[in-house]
Amino acid sequence: MHEADKPAPHSATEQDADTPFNQHPSGGWGSLRGVARIFGKVEGGTVAAKILSQLNKPGGVMCSSCAWAKPAKPATFEFCENGAKATLWELDANRAGAAFFNQHSVTELKTWTDHQLGRAGRLSEPLRYDPQTDRYQPVDWDTAFAEIGQELAALEPKQAVFYASGHAGLEASYLYALFARAMGHQNLPQSSNMCHxxxxxxxxxxxxxxxxxxxxxxxxxxxxxxxxxxxxxxxxxxxxxxxxxxxxxxxxxxxxxxxxxxxxxxxxxxxxxxxxxxxxxxxxxxxxxxxxxxxxxxxxxxxxxxxxxxxxxxxxxxxxxxxxxxxxxxxxxxxxxxxxxxxxxxxxxxxxxxxxxxxxxxxxxxxxxxxxxxxxxxxxxxxxxxxxxxxxxxxxxxxxxxxxxxxxxxxxxxxNVQGQRTVGVGEKSAHMPADKLRELFGIDPPTEEGMNAVHACEGILDGRVKAMISLGGNLLRALPDRERMEAAWPTMRLTVHIATKPNRSLLCPGEVSYILPCLGRTDIDLQGGQRQAVSIEDTFSHIYGSIGSAEPPSDSVLSEVAIVARMAKATLPANPKLRWDDWIANYDLIRDLIEATFPEDFADFNARLTQPGGFYRGNPARDRVWKTESGKAQFTAPPTLSALGQAPEGERQMTLITLRSNDQFNTTVYGYSDRLRGLEGDRGIVLINRGEIARLGLHEGQKVTLRCAVNDGVDRAVSGLTVTPYDLPPGTIAGYYPELNPLVPLGYHEKNSQTPAYKGTPVEVIA
CATH class of the missing domain: 3.40.228.10 (Dimethylsulfoxide Reductase, domain 2)
Known part of the structure; x- marks a missing residue:
């Protein structure tokens, strides 16, 4: 090989100046321009400005984006670019109600991008899927709850799965976990199954x-x-x-x-x-x-x-x-x-x-x-x-x-992904104490462990799972093996989506399917004539109250607490200790139940709800109390020196890592600017370093296909990806989540938790 044609060496410590990268510091004017770009698309800017000024402060809204702490002495503006985007995205003045879904069939909406679906606006009334017209059509709340309750009651409890994203507050999450166990199952997968x-x-x-x-x-x-x-x-x-x-x-x-x-x-x-x-x-x-x-x-x-x-x-x-x-x-x-x-x-x-x-x-x-x-x-x-x-x-x-x-x-x-676990959303009996459930509600909770996200997907593929209730989130878009899952999703009898905006998970309806629009965290939640607060937990185990101040998108939108409670009431036999109506009217009563169920974590819950900086629920390891099997912290001898399950083989195999852009939160795509990586526009790209592009005989701008190299009998590929030079280690390629999720097998996951291996999947690059 001629010296000039040799692949450029990769430096593990210095930026490759000949590939895209952010040439400016993070934060600064770029961050302000990013916020201004989204703010300029929001109507009712006065309300938006007021909410942002109180974001992550006592008495204000707790950001629905990341789980970072809310300090006791907040800055003048205690929000970041992505927090502002998430807040303004929820304050969208557009509405996606009956008129929108009458105009667009589900088949048509499947051709829309994630960004286009989100820009359709806030869901504003309950809807039921009509397979004859391939459209979601309006349904009144009483009918929706009655029919959902009838469908769930007709199933064996373990045939139902109750999924939760990190959006819902502790109050709705606690009732959701209680509902599942009162029904007789612990199939409570959560968005943490996909990440932590x-x-x-x-x-x-x-x-x-x-x-x-x-x-x-x-x-x-x-x-x-x-x-x-x-x-x-x-x-x-x-x-x-x-x-x-x-x-x-x-x-x-x-x-x-x-x-x-x-x-x-x-x-x-x-x-x-x-x-x-x-x-x-x-x-x-x-x-x-x-x-x-x-x-x-x-x-x-x-x-x-x-x-x-x-x-x-x-x-x-x-x-x-x-x-x-x-x-x-x-x-x-x-x-x-x-x-x-x-x-x-x-x-x-x-x-x-x-x-x-x-x-x-x-x-x-x-x-x-x-x-x-x-x-x-x-x-x-x-x-x-x-x-x-x-x-x-x-x-x-x-x-x-x-x-x-x-x-x-x-x-x-x-x-609030961590907080939902804290109050019982999880597939294990240990997530919600059985003795407390018997004492407080007179129910005999199930002892059989439930399904996490991977297990639930396996159940959908083999027909064991008949119903999927989604409390927030966009689970179908977030899952690995997405093409197989999208094909299997409609085989379920019942799918229910509790959501604020349209997303792709709504577009694979089961035989019976509902969209139930819920309040966002920014919205005023008025129950019993009183504004209600919800609560969340941050990454440091601190609990905060959050109270909305924006007008809801319509009078037909209910709170997450109300939706969960009314579904439960319609499904379960009457029980005087399950006071669903009282809990809808006063969230203080739910927080009293959380305190009674988890007294060590939530002592004086209501009294401390608006404490500046939140209140700390404690952590035994911080006090050097080790609640392990041995009672001590455990050293781990490494049986291998790699976290990969399968190393790439042959000259065309690489290790894929999936990324989220700067203009994205989980599966929500706000726009097409990945400013902090120096990338703009198309998300259908594959990032490879210059040396590897030369070694593979590729060139910048070329279209390639990625094929999963895990040999389990299933062919997985994503085509039409544009080769884009980028500073990455040799043997590494990167592309966007969730677009490249179809390449990750459902069974290729962390061995103890079944977390998908999105950061280490072997793939083959095909020109």
Missing amino acids: ETTSVNLKSFIGTPVGTCTLEDFDHCDTIFFFGQNTGSNSPRFLHVLKAAVERGCRIVTFNPVRESGLIEFVDPQNIAQMTIGRPTQISEKYYQVRPGGDVAVLAGLMKCVLAAEEAAPGEVIDHEFIAQHTKDYEELKAALKAATWAELETHSGLTRAMIEEAADIYLSAKNAIGIYGMGLTQHVNGWLNLGMFCNLLMMRGNIGRLGAGISPVRGHS
Whole structure:
């Protein structure tokens, strides 16, 4: 090969200037322009401005976007670009009622993009699908509830699945979980099944808690923060203010991610006039390493080898032996596995050099207090459990769990996804105490474990699941193996969508199908002549009240609490202890039930509902109380050095990671600007580095097909993708979620939690 034709080398630490990237800091004027672009499309700007001014503040609306904390002393504008987009998207003046659905058949709407469906406006009246006309047609609420109740009552309980997104507040979520168990099943999959269920299942095994151990206060006292697989700039931008403050007081930040995400590179505070005009951006990450997908296990093993080497050089000064002896189990097994791992193996799996890992380790070793942050880049792997176990190992070696300024912290991507689990939305009996349900409601709850999202999908494919109730969300669009699932969805007898806007899940109706429009978090919820508040939980286990102040889209829209309660009342036999009507009229009564069911977490719930900064429900691991089987924190010896379930084989196979754009929240696509990656326009692209484009004999702008390389007898492919050069590690390609979800098999998931392996699926590139 001629020297000029050789693939360009990839740098794991420096930006490739010849491929697209965001050439400006995150935040700053770009963030303000992003908000202004959406704000300009909203009618009734005065109400929108009022809501934004009170967003994430006591007495205001709690943002329906990410789950970042709401500080006790909020900034003047306590919202970010994506939070503003989510809020303004909900305040849409367009209406999607009977007239809209009369104009557009379901078959036609299937040709619309996700963005076009969302722009149709707020759902404004209950609708029932008519297969004869292929249209949703109006139905009154009483009829809808009566028919839904009749359909559910005719099923065996385990044939029904109750799905919940992170949208609904704690009050509706609690009633939903109660409804399912009173009906006789625990089929309560939730949006966390698609993202952080790896945390909920495995972190509990390692340190005895299903959630992170940090609070906002810890970031005032940490000396270093290590990031793995989390895109702060797009997914939790208000976090950047905390990181900026930490860096300015001397905290050192190290990031490992296959993609160079600008939010963790540089940041300009949009609320700081001096920095916006004459100041310089704040450098967030001191070191940024582009690890290969699945290579986090090897990186973490290398960091721990460095810790062991430092301890050998200075015995008793590096490792927290007292913590290990008093609080942990199986440390010697971990040591043996680390010593057996060679640096050549670690470099191969991670894509980083030993020198890179050693310089990162020097930063970790220089810090008294370290926080570990991670996102779905760590959890959405077949061996996501091992990623998480290795991260816990690294922190525990120096006692960095269970003290101020230290800990492990997933950053949740959905406003109340963690809170729904807390109040019982989950497939396990442990999610809602049976003794309390018997005492409070006189019901005998089921003991058979229910279905998570993957199990429910398997049940739909084989015909065991006959009904799907969706409390918010766009489940069908978020699932892996989407083409198979879209084909199977209409085989169900009943589908019910409780939603604020049209989405693609509504377009695969079952034999009997309803759309039930619900209030959004920004809407006034008036019950019994009184404005009602709902509550949510953030990523740090703090609880907040939220109260809407916008006029609902129509008089025909009900609250999520009312919809859940009326469905339950129509389905279940009469029970004087199930006071559905009373609970609809006064949400304080529901919060009293939550407190009675979970007294340790929700003491004085109503009294503390509007407490500035929320109230903390506690975390045993933060107090070094380990609710594991052994009663101690668990070290994990790695049986492999890769988080991938299947490594690519042959010259045309690559590892696919799916991404969300800056103009997107989960499956909601606000527009076509991925500003923070320097990408604009078409979402039908595949990102590959320049060297790999040359190696595969491709060229920029060429159309290619991706075919799943998991050999399970099912052919999965997505065609018509445009080759786009981008700075990624060798062997890696990337594209947008949910467009590339059809490439991920339903059975290719994290082994303990069944979280889809969206960040590590082997695919073949076909010209």
